[in-house]
Amino acid sequence: MPLSPLEHDRRYGELDQVMRAYAGLRADDTPDRPSEALVAYLRHTWHSRPWALATAEMQLREYADHPPGRLRLRLGEFYAIPDVGLAEGDVRQWLYCLADHIKRSVEEGEVPKPATPATHWEWHARxxxxxxxxxxxxxxxxxxxxxxxxxxxxxxxxxxxxxxxxxxxxxxxxxxxxxxxxxxxxxxxxxxxxxxxxxxxxxxxxxxxxxxxxxxxxxxxxxxx
Incomplete structure (x- = not known):
């Protein structure tokens, strides 16, 4: 059965915010460099809801650890990752990459400086x-x-x-x-x-x-x- 709003937010709420930050942008993160979309997410979240970063890191990693099968996605029992322009086989590694960047940002205190919003998502989030x-x-x-x-x-x-x-x-x-x-x-x-x-x-x-x-x-x- 489809996820209830409460269950969706509990398991995927912050993951969904990260995915929304990529709307219209390339998912071109690498282990050494976060994408423009992720930098915008980090900047806004650090300065508005810093506690949510740990939740985002956890939800990204858990989703990558336990990706849903096609049936459960079709039944609405799992959050469906939107199309970010990556091959299906590359999505899990990309999610781990995002989680690693967020973890590093938190553990090393890498806080993006306040700046004018750089993406559509960041304008609306701010x-x-x-x-x-x-x-x-x-x-x-x-x-x-x-x-x-x-x-x-x-x-x-x-x-x-x-x-x-x-x-x-x-x-x-x-x-x-x-x-x-x-x-x-x-x-x-x-x-x-x-x-x-x-x-x-x-x-x-x-x-x-x-x-x-x-x-x-x-x-x-x-x-x-």
Missing amino acids: FPELGQFLGGWFSQDMPDEFDDHDAAVADYRNSSDPQVVVRLVGELRELLALDLDETDYALAIAELGMEVDPPAPYSPSGWLSLVAEQLTVSHPGSRES
């Missing part, structure tokens, strides 16, 4: 609510759903829990604190799901600053101090 906001309210359908950008921002603010709105404001300010150039801000908001241009005459960073200001307006459901 700015999850901003990804929800941009992808949900500023998709290509935005012009059909709202009169303008301001109306979309107001709809998000009025339909979201005040604590979630505050979280988004914090992520906006963190993104602005990276002090990127405008081309990189344009790439960042595209990575995070925005499919329309910022309104004229704003640059990407200028519009993000405006949104942060708009979201600090008292929420209808919030308490006045």
